[in-house]
Amino acid sequence: MQIRYKQFFVILVANLLLAAALFTAISWNFNRSFQEYVRNDQAKELQPLVEGLAEAYQQKGRSWQWLHNNRRQWQRLVQQYLIREAEPDSQVIEVSQSTQRPPRKPRPPHPMTQRLLLSDAHDNPIIELPVINPEHRKTSIQWLPIMIDGEVIGQLGVAHSTELEREMDRLFVTHQLQQSAWIVLGILLISVGLAFPFAKRLVRPVTRLQESMQQLAGGKIEQLEPLPVTSDDELGRLAHAFNLLTDTLKDNLKARQQWIADISHELRTPVAILQGELESLIDGVRPLQPSALKSLHAEVERLTGLINDLYELALSDQGSLSYQRKECSLGALLSDFLEQSQTQLSEKDITLDFHSPNRPLVLFADESRLIQLFRNLLINSLRYTDAGGQLRVRLFEDRNTGTATLIWEDSHPGVADKDLEKLFDRLYRTDSARDRISGGAGLGLAICRAIAEGHQGWIEASHSELGGLKVAVHFPLYGK
Template sequence: MLKKLRLGISAKLFIAIFSTCMLILIIMHWGVRLSFEHGFIDYIKRGNEQRISLLSDALAEQYQQHDNNWDFLRKDDRLVFRMLRSFEQNPDANNPFPPHGWRTMFWVLDQHYKVMVGPHSAPPADGPRHDIKTDSGHVVGWVVSAPVERLTRSTDINFDQQQRRTSWIIVGLAMLLAALVTWLMSRGLLAPVKRLVEGTHQLAAGDFASRVEVSSQDELGRLAQDFNRLAGTLEKNESMRRAFMADISHELRTPLAILRGELEALQDGVRKLTPQSIVSLQNEVATLTKLVDDLHQLSLSDEGALAYRKKNIDLAALLEMAAGAFRERYASRQMRLELHLPAFAAQFGDPDRLFQLFTNLIENSLRYSDAGGMLRITLVAAETGWRLRFDDTPPGVSAQHLQQIFERFFRTEASRSRASGGSGLGLAICQNIVEAHDGTISADHSDLGGLRIEVHFPG
């Protein structure tokens, strides 16, 4: 079986534009032809009617000047042509005579229908006829002209053929020009599309580093920009996915290895089953449970699946509740917890998720600040909403790590133990909760020497 011919977008665009050009050319060709033929015939007809009208009036005047007798014309038949020449030398600007080659034959007849001037053939019965009248209204002759249609049928055939040949030559040249222009246009218009197609194929094949050149600011240019942004996002997501999987495997491998080693030691009798060994096993299980719970919370917040039940709440009261749950733990490490809050701070949000946000941030400062330090929580009104700051004491975070602390599994010190550093997912969950409330969260250096986490809630 023969495969169906599949035309590409370049061929389709070429055919569409070229067909449109051809249709317009053919319509214009026939329109100009019809307009020329009919308009030129009307032009000749009006010129001949004017000629025989002027000629009949002039002959009537001459007839009366020569004692109402046609002998002057029979003796000098060239008089008529001199009259016509005088008309041509003094033409009427509104009704010009047609060219010499397009004038019809004419006859001058007396009152007895005898030919006085004109060809030897009999005057046509269907030709235009104009009366020659005296001042008293008597008809003393006629000026008869051959029909314009007969002129066009006989003398116009060569001219018509010449015009047809010329017009078709023009059409042929126009077709070639249209084909060339259409081909160049189709190539120029589709060049960005072809680059996008090639880039899409590379992207579909897994080459997320693929980019296309942006050569214009029109719709195709904006599409190319969007393609590059999409490719950049996919490249970043792929890099994050690989790093995420590597981090998860690393985080899970260590506690599992410890559990396996201790269980094998108990099984082989190397270690005895004591309360201390049970506590060690429970600590590793707790570490795994915390990691799995954090991963679950992060996946829910990434998908927007966390249930947000927003209502009007008091941020100041919610912060006092969260801080109250940590006062004993802060006191156990000789750390101070200071609150600088207004009497009331109205906000529209989910109290449970915001409480989770505050506890994560307070927990983060407790883990990473040295003993004997402090955490200062400040809530102030901003131009649009509320501005919340968490300032703690050293150690701080280097400038190059400030924008990375919200990434998953990120720790400022690679050697930090899991007991103090946690899973590295708390701040990533905080960022998702803040963004779900249309807010922003950022990190900076604190004037206390440690880290400042700043959250802005819109009003």
Template sequence: MRLNIRYRLFFALLAASALVALGMLLIVQWSLDRGFLQYVNTLDTERLERLAVELEERYDESGDWAFLREDPGNFHRLVLLTGPERAYSPEQLERLERRLQRHRDRPQGGGEGRRLDAQRFDQRLVLLDGQKRLLHGPEKFPGGLTFRELYHRRQIVGYLGLVPRKDLADANQLRFVREQQWAMLLIAALAVVVSALLAFPLARRLARPIHTLATATRRLAAGDFTVRTPAERGDELGQLARDFNSLALALEKNEEARRRWVADISHELRTPLAVLRGEIEALQDGIRQAGPETFASLHGEVLRLGRLVEDLYQLALSDVGALSYRKNSESLVELLEQTLATARSEFARKGIALRFEAHPADVTLFADGARLGQLFVNLLDNSRNYTDAGGELVVRLEREAGWAVIHFQDSAPGVPEDELERLFERLYRVESSRNRNSGGAGLGLSICRNIVEAHGGTISAQASPLGGVWITVRLPLEEVAQ
């Protein structure tokens, strides 16, 4: 069965919590076993110190160890008095005395009865006299045992040692450790249960925006570019939602541009085709007679249709990067002068003054001269077509920090401020009522932008101080372009 991301997150969080709880349980159990054993040995060490003080006092009273050799029970009494039993009542001490007496009356032969309990405090004690002869304890005790020296009048009279515990064997101690282990196990199980209760809503909360994004992505793939996702979160999922919304918005704009592009192309093609159809039908019906004027009209419409198709073809090649560029060192001043010289007659025919300024007089670019010529022709045609008669166009060349800057400033009419940025959109014309006689199809400036960007430059439009449009082209100089 395939699990969705909600349950995968749930099991991942639950597994992580269970592993943490299990690790904490093992570490705490190890620490408890080791720490509790150290604690018990520490208590035994403190008890050993109290016993050493009692032995030193008894030795001071008797002057030797005869009180232990004559009656070994005295040693057991001192052990009882210095241990936890020292708070016993006289009646309890009397019962303990009887138990010691029964212990002394047992047979001293071998066998199980002679085996010592390695966990009992008194049977882990080793007492030696000043000559390190055994007074109490097993005849064989572990090597490396640490002894506490016993003093009488600043002289060593004995040694008292204790074999440390290796593990716990006391019933009360073991019961305490087991109770703690069960408590820790219960706490770990409770932690896992609480983690499960918290992991499920957390996993659902984390999976909700992912599910929302997945649903929105399916709608986007189906062509619904208006879909948006909530982006209130401040984490990576919120950023992903914002990126998705940006993508949907870009696709929506591209779809709108595509539809507008198809509609505009259809409109641009329909106009010359309609004129051609009307002219031909008029000839067929005998309304017009074939003659030079008729053929000139037909030829003009065919030329307009050819220019439109050629513009569309050039723009399509430019969009896909298929326009060929043969770059060489080119003199920008010479290119501009040649292009302006060709266009002066047409500007003069319309009554528009054309002026050129170059500062400095020589600027070299690493560029395709033919494409730059196409760029300048399109810009000049745009100014000539949309500048009123009696106006002027000023072309100025400057050099700025590794860039060649060409300014095209024409006179009225101008373009509204909010429409300046759209001048370089394909098939865009400021006045939709303009026909092909007064302007173009709106593709020239789009081709200009692609040519400039192919040379690593920029092109922009703003209001001209002469009352028209100010187009600025920035191209990298030869040393920068290479």
């Protein structure tokens, strides 16, 4: 069963239950209110009898003794103060062309006589209800106080049935309940009529998502259109998350295509050079001399380095890049590396400015990987810093974050703003027109990021005050 039909039936069942509860509540409340109305009306009708009893109480010496269990006197009082309406004139009888009223018949006892009772101020019974048939409906007693000058002298009770007794009252209640039933049924039909299109509209985003998922499963990533986000509810957030997913997949697809193209280019170039030089040696165009072998060896080394870098990046993606961690001093390790690199810096006429704190900054890290990171940063500075430039290296502790921060910055030339966020992308070079020798393969900084993240740290690039590139590497301190 489709979701739209499930939602329709859920809404339908919910409306049925709501309609049943609404009708039950309306019926109960109307019956209760109408019975209360009938009791109040009867109490108003009994008010003359209450006043008559108070007057008779005074006339009989302020005592109820004269009426105690005197049912005949009681019926007379009830008959006196609860007089029925006169019979209509239409019931006269014509006799010998003259209109005469029929002889007055003795009036039967008032119908309420059988439901009235009387008690004194101390709740002692004076007139009790007649013996009630066991099959008679359950009754409740409503007491009306009999008062003289603000003093309660007795109580007139009237027994009310839990059910309506007069036919007109029952007909009225039945009619009102039927009207309520028709109203509730109409509301139910309207809700059912609105439930199906509402369920269809509610499922529409899910249907669009299903179609897009089928396209995605079919490999049509580039043709996928973003889903419209028309609300901020769960479905809207789901559509937004799917759009983010498709954008990420499109970016990854483009990156993979670019990655394959760049790798092919980087591998093809040294292979083509090797092939050309070997062919020239085989054809005798170029004599077999040590310089030729040295050139071939340089190309093989460059190709080997590129393959090793690609392999390390692949391992970092899989989380398989090995780390032999132990406690080490970052300052001592960096100081030794820079001291060993003085010869390379001197050849490029680059001055070094190094500052490290006196206290050791201890990491739980792989020393060989950290040296690899330093080496890649140094190669990047040597490759892109003009002769006569400057390299500034700073190492300090950030007590707020509990990290050791390495600041590596060089002098001119600088990096454009648009290139900063892409420096750590694989095979990315700030100038694609650079030759291979000066530009490298664009993997050094990508490996630096992989090493930093492998040590639960992070790396970022910005403009240097010296005019070149500033790279900040953050490592969590051991024990912090």
